[in-house]
Amino acid sequence: QTSNHSLCSTHLIDRNVSVIQSIETVSIPRIVRFNYKNKGSRKNLIVIKPEIRKITEQKQFLKLGLLNIRSLTPKAVIINEMITDNSLDVICLTETWLKPNDYFGLNESCPPGYCYKNKCRPVGRGGGVATIYREILNVTQKTNYRFNSFEIHVLDVTLSDINKKSLLSLALATVYRPPGPYVDFLKEFADFLSDLLVNVDKALIVGDFNIHVDNTNDALGAAFTDLLNSFGVKQNVTGPTHRLNHTLDLIISHGINPTDIEILPQSDDITDHYLVTCVLHTADICQIAPRYRLGRTILPTTKDKFTNKLPDLSHLLIVPKHTNDLEKITSSMCTTFTSTLDTVAPMRLKKVREKNTVPWYNNITHAIKRETRNLERKWRQTRLEVFRIAWKDSSSRYRKTLKAARAEHLRKLIENNQNNPRFLFSTVARLTQKQTSPEQNISLQFSSDDFMNFFTEKIESIRNTVVNVQPLTEFYDSASIIVPQEQLQCFTTIGQEELNKLITASKPTTCLLDPIPTKLLKELLPVAEEPLLNIINSSLSLGHVPRPFKLAVIKPLIKKPQLDPNVLANYRPISNLPFISKILEKVVSVQLCSFLQKKCYL
Structure with missing residues (x-):
């Protein structure tokens, strides 16, 4: 605190706040600002609705894949490529061999724009099922199905258009039945079917059943086929799905008709099962809003155009000379910079283009992959053993090269950021911890008003608690408190060199409320330095923070992934201030800390 000016406390207490709430995963976030000026104010939200034309892409079907992967983690990069190469919207995996809290393989298997849900074997080794799906799907996991003779993972999958009209809704179950006795399996699977089909209109049951349904003389195959017929469900896979020419991986449907079923043999180096794909048609043409963001195109010539305009x-x-004059100058500067930038680099709607290839994919891996594909095509055309062996060897070499490229990429990543612990910890967390889908971050039942009221009341409650705390006089004698002889009466103005050094050394982070992007501001310092210096020095002299510097963007984030997103107390507000506001804070911090250290008050 200062004796005459309350710049620091004013900045912390009397801060305007802005809330960004993402309404839908695929929609443009709506921006809401609210003013914390009046303590009792609750209904002063200003919703900013940018004029955005609806841009949609048409999708008439979903493509689903099924594969027994036999250990996911060492083949995660292969699954990642398999999803993108085959344009799969959903892939169901069996025998993932994952353990609880083991998410490394799942994280690496997901291309950008995909999420996952999985279920590990409760005890013992092996087993495990998982589903990787596109973020456009609304997926919830059912946990009430547990059986002893087989592993199962049941999801409710819904696809809606931009008007929230449901175009596809079904229960998707992934099953893995270990080899062995089947009496209990037939009974438990019949119980599962009877319960599932009563509760849903459409269901798709996929997985590795380890049943030779292709063999009419097989007792288990015949009993299983009779069981399916008695429930009126359809088994859609015909043809071998295993290297030994047996049909083990099945797609069972109820109320929905999968089409275009393909069975794609894989190299023995990956798995001895084949990839089975099918197409699920939606009820209508699905207009899905792709991901867009508002942004500017900043080119190397933007700096000169900005200066000229x-x-x-x-x-x-x-x-x-007065705080009102400082407010006017600050607002005028922000308006001038923003209007000039709108002229040379107007705000436009940009489609977010996800990179489907992994970052370690290079020319060497691309060449080996192309060679592997050529050998695979030759084997499919000729069915000669020599091409099959060559394809297997090339596939094995491709996997090793891809793993080596990934290791080299991670090594360089760690080496280049060895002095950035925040980046290293976030990288490790992204690779090893469970990743939640974006729609789980903010519950759709909460509005910006709900978050504003909750955070504001929480702050007021803390303030009231602090004010009402009685001093513990038994621990000290008030008469023995020594009052400092010198106090910090005012802040000292700074020069151009110090401001230039602070701006240059600061990270180029940009806030939504910045009049111009920070990176461009650094390039425009020779032009913008004098107005910025005048505003900062006037703020220090008058002991007043201009109102644009008190405006922050607040984004509520869930504290931990396992917490309930429907409870407001499980969110924390993440604040992002304008760049110049951070520079002003830095100036105050340097002078305040220097004074405390010099006078030994610390």
């Missing part, structure tokens, strides 16, 4: 800034160099 910038009007006269002499009115921003007048030293204000």
Whole structure:
């Protein structure tokens, strides 16, 4: 605190706040600002609705894949490529061999824009089922199905259009039945079917059943086929799905008709099972809004165009004598910079283009992959053993090369960021911890008003608690408290060199409320330095923070992935201030800390 000016406390207490709430995963976030000026104010939200035309892409079907992967983690990069190469919207995996809290393989298997849900074998080794799906699908997991003779993972899958009209809704179950006795399996699977089909209109049951349904003389195969017929469900896979020419991986449907079923043999180096794909048609043409964001195109020529278009800034160099003058100059500077930037680099709607290839994919891996594909095509055309062996060897070499490229990429990543612990910890967390889908971060039942009211009341409650705390006089004698002889009466103005050094050394992070992007601001320092210096020095002299510097963007984030997103107390507000506001904070912090250290008050 300061004796005459309350710049620090004003900045922390009387701060305008802005809330960003993502309504839908695939929609443009709506931006809401609210003013914390009046303690009792609750209904002063201003919703900013940018004029955005609806841009949609048409999708008439979903493509689903099924594969027994036999240990996911060492083949995660292969699954990642398999999803993108085959344009799969969903892939169901059996025999993942994952253990509880083991998410490394799942994280690496997901291309950008995909999520996952999995279920590990409760005890013992092996087993495990997982589902990787596109974020456009609304997926919830059912946990009430547990059986002893087989592993199962049941999901409710819904696809809606931009008007929230449901175009596809079904129960998707992934099953893995270990080899062995089948009497209990037939009974338990019949119980599962009877319960599932009563509760849903459409169901798709996929997985490795380890049943030779292709063999009419097989007792288990015949009993299983009779069981399916008695429930009126259809088994859609015909043809071998295993290297030994047996049909083990099945797609069982109820109320929905999968089409275009393909069985794609895989190299023995990956798995001895084949990839089975099918197409699920939606009820209508599905208009799905792709991911878009508002942004500017900043080119190398933008700096010169901005400088040429910038009007006269002499009115921003007048030293204000009152706080109202400082407010006017600050608002004028923000308006001038923003309007000039709108002229040279207007805000446009940009489609978010996800990179489907992994970052370690290079020319060497691309060449080996192309060679492997050529050998695979030759084997499929000729069915000669020599091409099959060559395809297997090339596939094995491709996997080793891909793993080596991934290891080298991670090594360079760690080496280049060895002094950035925050980046290293986030990288490790992204690779090893469970990743939640974006729609789970913010519950759709909460509005910006709900978050504003909760956070505001929480702050007021803390303040009231602090005010009502009684001093513990038994621990000290008030008469023995020594009052400092010297106090910090005012802050000292800074020069251009110090401001230039602070801006140059700061990270180029940009807030939504910045009049121009931080990276461009650093390039425009020779033009913008004098107005910025005048505003910062006037703020220090008058002990007043301009209102644009008190405006922050607040995004509520769930504290931990396992917490309930429907409870407001499980969110924390993440604040992002404008860049110049951070520079002003830095100036104050340096002078305050220097004074405390110099006078030994710390």
